[in-house]
Amino acid sequence: MAERYPLVEQREYGRPEKRGGILKKRAMRDDDELPRLAAHQVRVFRVGEEYVEDQGQLGADDPVVVGASSVTVVDRRVEVPVLVETRIPSAEAGEFTVRAWFYCTVTDPCAVVRDGVTDVEALLLAHLREVPGLTEDGSDLLFVDSAAVRARIDARLTAYHEMRPAVVSGMRARHGLIEVLTPAEMSAIVEDMARERRERERDRQREELEQQAALDRALREAELELKREEIRNLKALRMERNRQEEELDKERNRQEFDTLRTRYERLSGAEQQEHDLALEGQRNRFTRAELGQDFELIGSDPLAAAFLAWRSGDIDADEVFKRLHAAEKDRHTRQDDRLRFDREEELRRRTLDRDDHRWEVERDDQRKELQRREQRDEAAADRAEEARRWDLDHEDRLRRRQEDRADAERLQRDEREWAKEQLAARADLTRQAIDRGLFDSTAYDAGAFINSVGDVSYNQRQREAPAADVKGELHRSPRQAPKDAAAAPEGEDDDGFDPANQEAHLGN
Incomplete structure (x- = not known):
């Protein structure tokens, strides 16, 4: 049987990475993260607490694959033989070896993965040891009667398996061939198995040596071919390098000529620009000096500015008269605005003083009212407390009278009954x-x-x-x-x- 049955391969996943363009990034896994499947295998993905079976149709960007925390490859071959061995006592100084074959088939891959059925042989061995009376079938027989022991065990297992089939999560196990071996037969089988294992190991080593020799020969041939290709590449590279060097020399000479011409043009242009800037600076300094003198003389006086403009010819005498009239009118308007602002400020100050005085008076009245209200509340609370105490005392007196009256009536009733x-x-x-x-x-x-x-x-x-x-x-x-x-x-x-x-x- 296969060494890994029914779980062929198991992988655990981490958080998926986002791939794609800048605007269309989405979480997905690589195709290498999905294990390959044979024709008789299926994949089972665990997504949270659920297990999803896949026949190989889900891709790396499927939501089930992206959200899965692990994946398991399950073998779904039919009637896979599983060998189980156990020993039972005999009438001699030794034990019989019982070899039972079970033919297993996976019916529910999700249940197999969920319950972790990794060692089918151990589960079937436990089921075999639970068969009642199995260890007593050979205790009264000798090694020569191994056929009788096999018949007994075969009949017992057949009957027991019909009543209680082997229970393995997600699998169906059918009882098959039974072999009963003596210690000598078991030793011979073990020796044969060891010899076969040694032969397989020797064949495997010989195949590995042959494969290694073929690999070394292929490597040497590949290295020789690589060296030849390297020589051809070096020749082509040398020729290409010579051609590039010639082109570089031509380009370098052209660039040096252009650089010299550009440097001459830049130097000549810089000298002309410096001359132009010097002339412009002199004009600007003269203009700034004239403006400074005019500003010192005129300042912020609009009338002086108007007279300067009239003297320069920018405006006429009518415009100067209009500006003088407007300046005088503006001066009177500012005086009136200043007087009105002063009166409004004085009225506002007096209003604020009256409001402050009225607020202080109202605050004193409120404080006195609060004190009177507290005194009235305290007096009312004292009266209510006195009334409550009087009611409690009155209720106590009434209750004591009723209790005394009830005691007297009970005493009279007891005296009459006693008489x-x-x-x-x-x-x-x-x-x-x-x-x-x-x-x-x-x-x-x-x-x-x-x-x-x-x-x-x-x-x-x-x-x-x-x-x-x-x-x-x-x-x-x-x-x-x-x-x-x-x-x-x-x-x-x-x-x-x-x-x-x-x-x-x-x-x-």
């Missing part, structure tokens, strides 16, 4: 005494006992103990009488009942 209970107890005692024939004796006064039955106050509760004693004596059965009846004194009945004693108790 009724005492009367009922006396009546019960009287009935029991009559039933026992206590009043048949002449020594006991029944009338006095009946007259003694009356209202009993609640304060006679302390006499409950004697009444209980009398009640206990009346309810005593003849069986509970003293055993020494012959030793009883005269005047007592045979059943141990003493009327005199009962009368004394009832009197109490």
Whole structure:
């Protein structure tokens, strides 16, 4: 079977880079970041918590590929053989080696990647060891009975696999061939495998040496060809260099001639420009001197400027008169504006002073009003607190009166109930005494006992103990009488009942 099954290749992605023009940059991956697929393989991209299967149709700029954090190549071949080996005890000093073949097929690549099914052989080995009774199939047989052991294990695995197939996430595993090997057969197989491995290693080394020799020969031929090409290039380069040097000499001579001519023209032009600038400077200095003298004489006086313009011939006498009249009118207007501004400033200052005084007065009135309001609020709060305390005291007095009245009513009710209970107890005692024939004796006064039955106050509760004693004596059965009846004194009945004693108790 393949060394990497079912996961052939796994890659982890980082953040994609933006590529494209200045105005159309977008995130995408390189084509080299997408693993190549064989005809029986698929790619599974992980995008967040989802897994997307790709048959090789998604490109490097697809949103799924750009947003993926990893990609996995899954092998989807059908019935891929997987060999699982385990050992079971035998009746001899050794163990049988059980080799089971499972034929696996990937049914859900996304589930395989999500659950990380990287070692199918380990999962199938765990499933094989979970078969109940597998280790006991060969414990009673010898190595010569390996065929019987194989038949037992084959039957057991077939039945178990039909009831509980091998469960591997995203895969279907079918039970196949079973081999049972003795230690000697297993040793021979191991030796054959080692020999085959050594032969494959020797063949691989020989192929590598041959490939290395062919590569060295190709490298030497390529180096020889490169040297020949280098010689040809050097010749062509030397000829081209000579031609370029000739052209450079011609161009250099032409540039030197142009440079000399340009330098002469520049020097001559500079001298002419310096002469022109000197003349212009003299004219400008004269003009500035004249302007400075005129400014010192005239200053900022518009009338002097008008007279200067009239003397220079720029304006006539009518224009000078108009300017003089306008200047006089402007002077009077400025004086009027200055006086009006002074009056407005004085009125504004007085208004501000009045506003400040009125604001101070209003602030004092507000402060006094706030103080009076606080005093009224404090007085109202004190009155409300006194009223609340009076209400609480009144409610406490009412509650205490109600509690006292309820206690008195409860006490009276308890006294009446207690008196009724005492009367009922006396009546019960009287009935029991009559039933026992206590009043048949002449020594006991029944009338006095009946007259003694009356209202009993609640304060006679302390006499409950004697009444209980009398009640206990009346309810005593003849069986509970003293055993020494012959030793009883005269005047007592045979059943141990003493009327005199009962009368004394009832009197109490």
